[in-house]
Amino acid sequence: MIIHTTNILALPLILAVWCIDMFLLLAAIRFVLSKIAAAQTGGLCLTLQRVTDPIPTAVHRRLMRQRTTPIPGWLPWLIVILACLVFRHLLIWAVFKIL
Numbered sequence: 001m002i003i004h005t006t007n008i009l010a011l012p013l014i015l016a017v018w019c020i021d022m023f024l025l026l027a028a029i030r031f032v033l034s035k036i037a038a039a040q041t042g043g044l045c046l047t048l049q050r051v052t053d054p055i056p057t058a059v060h061r062r063l064m065r066q067r068t069t070p071i072p073g074w075l076p077w078l079i080v081i082l083a084c085l086v087f088r089h090l091l092i093w094a095v096f097k098i099l
Helices: 008-035 043-052 054-066 074-098
Strands: none
Touching: 008 043, 008 074, 043 054, 054 074
16 A cells, blocks of 8 residues: 655554554464464465464453453454454544544
8 A cells, every 4th residue: 555645643553553554464364374284384384374373362262261262273363354354444544534
């Protein structure tokens, strides 16, 4: 995403949007690599796992505190990805309000 701005107040919001985009990209790459059997044992997949997994793991622990039954493994990922998308769109809206 390219946003041309001369307003310095928008810079932190733009950087936050770029960080969210990078997380979403790394999570997508990790998802694709996890489906390929040969790449699962590679160093790239393990490195991406160390980068992307802490946030869904924290969400999973938080959900397990409130429930006694197990939750599906995809639910924390769904919550994190949807939260990233919503927060990204709110940040973009805020950037264009500043501009």
